Amino acid sequence: MTIGLEHFLVVGALIFGIGLYVALAKRNAIAVLMGVELMLNAVNLTLVAFGRFTVTDVALSTQVFVMFIIATAAAEVAVGLALAMVVYRNRDTISVDRINLMRW
Amino acid sequence: MGDGFPILSVLVFLPLAGAVLIALLPGERVSWTAPLFRRVPGDAQTRAKWAALAVAVTTFVIALVLFVLLDRNDSGFQFTDEFLWVKAEDVGFDISYALGVDGLSMPLVLLTGLLTAVAVLVSWRVDLRPKEYFAWLLVLESAVLGVFMATDLIFFFLFWELELVPMFFLISVWGSGRASYSALKFVLFTFTGSAFMIVGFLVMGVAAGTFDMRLIQESALTAAVLPVPVIFAFVFLAFAVKLPVVPLHTWLPDAHTDAPTAVSVLLAGVLLKMGGYGILRLLFTLMPDTAGDADVALAIVGTVSIVYGAIITMRQTDLKRLVAYSSVSHMGFVLLGVSALGVVGMTGAAMQLVTHGLITGLLFVVVGMVYDRTHTREIGAMRGLMHHLPLLGAAMVFAGLAGMGLPALAGFVAEITVFLGAFGRHEPQTLVALVGVLLAAGYLLWALQRSFFGPRDDRWAHLEDIRYWWEVTAVGSLVALIVLLGVYPSVVMDVLEMGVEPIAEGIAAVHPDVRDSAGISLALGGGGP
């Protein structure tokens, strides 16, 4: 059999799922961010795969899209970590279990 | 008449303007208007109440003039005053500012004017935040007047909702007992009803392409997204809550018991009437066919309200609560009357609206005065008040007798007309409803016996009888009117009939079997259902 679009999509799906799990299940806020990054990588992979396998100039727009995603991902992480720092300064913890002063 | 002087607008917004004026009177918070009123004597309370009285009386006088001027041969809306308010035909609804009065609404408008004036009078001693109090009273009047005059569904709904705000404040701030609970209960009950009403209105408007209640035809509604009976039910719900109809009545005793006297007067006197008015004006006018099919159900509900309400009233030990529950029973007559679908029955119902407004108004006035003096509403705690408050007692007895539908007093005319009108169509229900008359006599006389009669009780020795001019005016005017309508009802009844006739014709057009009595001519005797 040949390696086709589906293969890459499936790999992307798996990574996305795992990233999701990390984001949803890990206690450390930074770990949660890691999960998000994994999900974004999965999205990128999917996009690039589409760019490779579906015709026309999609290639361009997909890769451009990926560029933007990578950029914003970096920005997101930066801000996220900054916020995590602030929380840490306030509470001495970045465990999402304990970041629940506000509820109900 | 449409482009004449917008007298109705004046009528509706005069109280509102008065409210604003009162709010702007110099008070503990409002200081910048003080210079304007330097010449005006008296403290904030005095100014507020006099201003309120002036406005209320003016409104009443205008209403009276209109009542006299009303063309007795024109069954349509008169003094109409309308323009396109919200213009959005491309999104599918035009809402017009449309006011008008006809035979049905005019007496109720007059009643509103009168009772508001009375309400101001009985509030003469209110000194808790008087400015707000009187302002809210006038706002309430505006809202109610609007309901009785609006001829556009949405415009009608607007006033219908507006009335909630002043009521909420009036009950919760100046009320007693569980005031805020009762206020919220009142608001939520009414709001629930009106929520369904607006859906009904929208469905109607969408189907008919207009919200002008003069243009909506039931035939157009058959194309609506909801079946007509459902629309009917939705709209009826609001009126049923307002009227109120068993089992949607439980807000009423609470609201009445905890509301200040004046508010009870207005609540029982005019707010409940909005329900009956709405049934005639909207349900029966816009959906005659459905109304004709629903008559038996309406009659049964009405009868149940009459008897059930009366029996519950029997058990009340709180004088004000007792009067409140009696309203449930009396409003049942309205439902019974309209369910007759004939001119007589509906005129009786409309008459019941007016007379009950006066009678229950008087009852609440008197009960309020008793409470102000004895500081109790527990019937058990009173005894032999008659010895110390002969005039008040006399007024109470009078009101009680009127309340039980004693002939030569207003209540009787309405009730017997209702009976005469309803019997032909709903024989068993009417016969059962007759019992209500007996029960009414029962609870009222019993209450009188326990509260006012009995041996002299020196706890009340210090009480002062009716003596201030405002008390005398308030009670006297109501008494006089009750007698007048009792001995010469045509004054109002002819007007009401004029308003009801088109409705009856509309129904008769789709329900040919409707008739008042076999005996238009004796030859019809012996027939009947």
Add this chain to the structure above:
Amino acid sequence: MSEPVPEAILWLIFFLPLASFVTITLFLRDAPRLAGLLTVGAVGLALGFSLWPLAEAISGDGRGMGFGTHELVDVGSLVINVGIRLDGLTAVMLVVVSGVSFIVQVYSTGYMRGDGGYTRYFAFMSLFTSAMLGLVLADNLVMLFVFWELVGLASYLLIGFWFHRPAAAAAAKKAFLVTRAGDLGLLAALILIWERTGTLDIAAINTDVLALVEVGLLGQTMLTLFALGLVAGAVGKSAQFPLHIWLPDAMEGPTPVSALIHAATMVVAGVYLLARFFPVLEASATAGDLIAWIGAGTALGAALLAVTQTDIKRVLAYSTISQLAYMMFALGIGAYGAAVFHLMTHAFFKALLFLGAGSVGHSTNTFDMRRMGGLRSTMPVTYITFLIGALSLSGVIPLAGFWSKDEILTAAWSEQKVIFAFGLATAGLTAFYMFRVIVLTFHGTYRGGEQPQPGEHGVDPSHPHEAPPSMRWPLVVLALLAITAGFLTFGGEFQTWVLGALPEPELGEFEFDVGIFIASSVVVAAGISGALALYQWRARDVAALRASRPLLPLHRLLENKFYMDYLVEDLLVRRAFYGGVARAMAAFDAVAVDGFANGVWRGTFETGRWGRLVQNGQVQSMAVGLVAGGVIIWGAVVLF
């Protein structure tokens, strides 16, 4: 042949007392004397004016003459008029009512002197008189019903006149409610007849209804229902079984009130009503028989009850019931003229008796016969007049009571033997208890009356004295009437006037049956002698007799008034209705109906309170919600 009465005069008869009522309530609240005089004057004038229509009726053989009607309400097909119908019946009633009322007012000026509510009393009295006059003048059913209720109102106000007495207040309420229960029947009849025939005019009903029945347009059942409604109304107003229970209690009112309202006029309104609609009653056999039997039973039962009463006014009250019952069964068996005749005579002698009792009470300050006795010497006028009244009531020839009663018995004999028996027995009992009263009150030795309650006005009973002239003369006048009124029957004069009121008038004739005369006289004599024997000469010890085996249960029964009050008031109203049904429904209302509304809200609020737990502030739970939402939606769309 006098010239016809102008309508204005008739209206005047009605409006004069009304005017006096209004004037007193509005202006004369602080002028007792004036109020009294005004009332007397107004009623007197009314009496004077009502002689003219009487003359009219006499000259016209009581033919009915209508006047134009005045429209009060005109809604759709419903037209309610006010108007006057004048015929023999009306004329007679007018005179009787205004006459007795006038006498009683005069009497009251003396009797009520010094009472705190003097003006109120006369105001109500005027109100009553005018209402009663209006009732007899009315030419249509609604107007009749209006005044029907208004006399009830006046009676309520006057029974409860001394509202500081709990008994009085209760009695007033009871009277109003019980009569109103009957009125519902009348109201129903009114509604029914209008719905079926579209007319409310009395004359029209009396004539056309029969016509309709004959041509079969109006079903017999409908007619009967209508008649039954009327009967119900009459039973209530005239205190017939089973609605008689209010009248004895009504004695809580001032005695003149009892005399006027609860003996002479208002209570006979029931009889008047049935007389008014006599054609209808005749046409419906059922209703006729019913009222006949009710009447017969009530006559005897009430007479029996009267025997055991110790309160003089209550004795008279029961006697009133029994006499009214006489008229009722008279009507039932079709003795229309006789009934009305008895109505008139009874008005005179029963008023006389009450006023006598009043003057007795006025001097002894009690109505308990066990505290009286021996008043013959101290109150001669009262004694004589009372005796006349008693004889007249017992039906001793040639007093008025004899003639009217005799006619009824004659009619009964020819119509229904059993009822005749009832009537005869009643006559005997009547004689018996009346003389029991006389003996206990006037004969023997004085047993000292009763001291007045503190805070109430009353006389010192230790030295009973004759009443003041203002109370004496009325007694005398009434006594004369009680003697002479019966002679109107000779030649059927009276009947002629009254029968003239019927749709197809007929001439009345005077018939005198010796057999019946002897029978009744014997019975009456027996009754009288029995009473004298027991109470005057003490032939047997009354107490022992009461206790004796055969009589004991009967006595129990009578003492407890056949347990009717207990049955109706306690069992039916208090226990079953108020304590049972009403209570249950009130609970239902509070728990189920209100509870439901509150429950819905409580429910919503609790949902809001606990639902907040979903928002537990844990960021990942939020994310789970977010993603899960997406997946579920996708699944839902793809699967369905």
Add this chain to the structure above:
Amino acid sequence: MDSVGYHLAFWSLAVISVGAALGVVVSRNLIHAVIFLILAFVGVAGLYLVLSAEFIAVVQVLVYVGAISVLMLFAILLTPRAARDNAETSMRYPATILMGLVTAAMVFVAVETDWAAVLDDPVAESPRVIGQSLINEFVLPFEIAAVLLTAALVGAIALAREDPEDAPLHDESLAMEARRPGPHGPGPSPDDGDGGGSA
């Protein structure tokens, strides 16, 4: 195209990246997790190469491996008193289920959808082309992205730096602490007396 190398490359890289991602999940230590994360990034970069998107691959390595991961390491090192273990919260069970569902859905879509896919060589792909498209049709997003990065940068700085006024905690939070309902149950809110239509 179906060369063995191609197969080998794909499969190995796929296994590496997915496996590394799993490593992020299972590793007991946060640092290790980051290492695995880097590995996953590298694996994905390899897959880009397989997809002949060299430029993206390079960027991937630079940004993710070079910047983001390092940033995270710093963050971890800067929060000494916070737990270093890579523990999981009570959310792991729903998270597991959810992961299953989402992955299933995506795989289903990936496999079942009939994509308009072609297998022949892709259009020539060069940084220049990308650059041109960035300044032509996608110039606007490019501008925005620039602003975005500035905003993020400044924002991050504003958050991270210590400002004089931050020394005492803001009273708002203290007030909140005071009013904060207990950890168990919703806690009776102060308005329980009469909050609404029922009493």
Add this chain to the structure above:
Amino acid sequence: MLGDVNLLGPELVLMVVGGFLLVAEVFVHDRRVLVATAAAAVLGAIAYSAVLLVDGKAGRDAFDGVLVLDRFALFFQFLLGGIALAVIGASWETLARFPSRQGEYLALLLLSTAGLMLLAGTRDLIGIFVALELTALSQYVLVGLHKDRLSSEAGLKYLLLGAIASAVLLYGMAILLGLSGSTNLNAIAAYVAGSDSGVFEALVLSVVFFVVGFGFKAAVTPFQMWVPDVYQGGPTPIAAYLSVGSKAAAFAILIRVFVEAFGDDILSSHWSTIFAVLAALSMFLGNVLALRQSDIKRMLAYSSIAHAGTILIGLAAVTADGSASLGPGGILFYLAGYSVTNLTAFLVVIAFYNRIGSYQIDDYRGIGRRAPLLGALLAFSLLSLIGLPLTAGFFGKLYLFDAAIKSDLAWLAVVGVVNSVISAAYYLRPIKAMFVDESPDPGALPDRWAPDLPLGLTLAATTAGILVIGVSPSLLIDVADEAVSAIFV
């Protein structure tokens, strides 16, 4: 190219001034200058939009279709500009709490506003994504800018969730891109119209992920859970900003994407059902959970969830028949009304907080007597949120319910009215506290209540807005109708 830049004018103004502020903050510390600059920038942007409108540029698109300047976009430029202005006005005293971050605060406010405007004005997936991220990142920072426990926590929560949501959204975009082969909505629309059943699941997956991503911004159940915490923790002006600004933009892009790209009959029948269900859910959840809140900011947060549900009715009411534009029109109208109303409420809440330092409803007891005007304004806005007549809320609901009924969703209308009843129960509580209840210790209440000038002016403006819309809505109705008709071409 220059013409294109011209069309970008309003956003450009904001971005430039925003950037300038970032820098200026280093050497300018005078609050008045900074605030004035920011306000001026927003006014400039609005003016620019006005010029563009008058200039008849409406309907033009630029940057190869990435940006489109139709009436729809212009409507939101004005709305968002107004909102931003109001938020700046509301921030005066809030800024005093972090003097050394005023610059960033205002700058980020401008930038995120620019992002929101772009969101309403872009027709390209990449553009959408970038604009979304611009607003999102700025908002994360803004929410956390207090740097205290609550604020930072709120910021972090918002960011984590936002990141996850945008990842999901991105996957949806990726699939769509892979299917249609284009990032341009028109091209996508063309593809969708011609798509066969073979790609149905994929299409639905991307649609759903779009719902998730935008629903998150719009605070629609079940994507709403961040709302209460973020509103409560973040600076109150920012909470106000999120409650109306992000919501408006989110609905703008929802309408644009779903009507323009997914407008195809089969697909729209699906998502209109989805939206109907979500609308009902949001209304019930928001209102019911709001019943027992004691913190007014949190209460308003839940209420904004409920209102998101109400607004969603408009999207559910988009059907194939002629009245399709009615729902979106209602949404625009409602958004405008809701913005002025909710802003008024938040402004008064801020004014009160500046005096009594509390957001607890119980601490409002007796305020109505001391500050009648402010109290009245809050009461008025709450009544408008209930939807009582003569307020903006009334006609908004009327419009949306009308749309629902027109497209056979009467049941949704019923749900809506039932929810207004529930909402009345909690909206009345602050009113009752202010005007009915007496303060436990009146001495504690301050004497001076007058808000600072900027806030006062803003308050006046928003209140006027409520009144105008409530009394004569015709104009706004027409405008909204025109705006949406630009979408339905």
